[in-house]
Amino acid sequence: MLEQCLPDQLQHQNPAPCAEVKPRAGYVVFKDRHGPLQYLLMPTYRINGTESPLLLEPATPNFFWLAWQARGYMSKKYGHDIPDSAVSLAINSRLGRSQDHLHIHISCIRPDVREQLDNDLTRISTRWLPLPGGLMGHEYLARRITESELAQRSPFMMLAEEVPEARDHMGRYALAVVRQSDDSFVLLATER
Template sequence: MLGRRRLVITLVALGVLVTVGSIAIALNFNKNSDALWRIVSQQCVPGQEQKSRPAPCRLVNMQDGYVVLKDRNGALQFLLIPVAKITGVESQKLLNPATSNFLAEAWRARHFMEEKRGAIIDDRVFSLAINSRLGRTQNQLHIHISCLRADIRQQLDALSPRLNARWQSLKLGSHDYQVRTITRDEFKRTSPFIRIANELPGAREDMGSYGIAIAVLADGRRVLMVVKRNLLLLNRASAEELQDHSCALLK
């Protein structure tokens, strides 16, 4: 009886914790969630169109529909952000084949990290990340272009022989991820957003619950890592957790 009472108390406490955490996330999200959108729509795009000056963005690419902005966190971290209003990973626009392959474009934009550093960076250092709807702070899609965590790099290198085109459930860091590899051409040809929606059961109807990260293996294959939100496990699906904005791999 005592054990059952403790179990009930534990479950109630956990429920309260999750509820409070969700409220805190929502309040923080709503407080300044349009900051990136204002920078893109009110500064970068008008500056490029009117004066050919994209500042504070480093690049405005109207043809492919995105800007590249230096993030305030991390010496080398950049963000790729659409010029159209796309709230986040849950947007149905990302599942339209006519929409730019923003993740492939973000990988191409990694050269901004090299220019900032003033030196060539091995591809195995780079990573991309997008957080889920509850794992982000901004109400505009933004792809984090940054360094991979050193321990995740080591783990992927060890797993490389068993990674292939089939989805596998693997623990990366402290959370469970669905992981598969794609070739360079597959990465360029098909948006990972569309691939995830088509291949992971239930994902198409619930894309906002997923965080996505991408890195590269030594043989050039891309690794697609997808985490699903689970608030009971205090997992907000922030795939950015696999990144290291201090770039220890470069030290």
């Protein structure tokens, strides 16, 4: 994908087959072949995945924030507005991914997951704590953040700096970001 999108953008100012190419910002957005509205955000340079030390460097773009900014492609494809509360951003752990290049899934949240997060809204703290009852049969850590926090600080850095021993085992973690009904966001992390 990158071999097509970057040259087309640089030579012809056409991002196809990607939806968006931002060489200076270091990312592309393209339509995932899985799911009618699912998109992927990927860096334009080599980052394997959550285990990459590059994700913990201050100069590395905040790929989750960039993915949040790209959520409008889903509405454009659908032909109607998709509410922010229906959008999820997620990255798989090293063992849970199919590609050896970092990619953040931009997609719709499952209704049952949305309902559970709504029910747990008041129990999700501003610190990483276990999500009561887990999620879809898995144990998760959850943390509430503001939109400003998401814009200013990468969830990768939050996890590495705030969860004991996470920095040394980042590749084990899958991460997700979901907008809550009170306009906060919930970060979800699980080891897989």
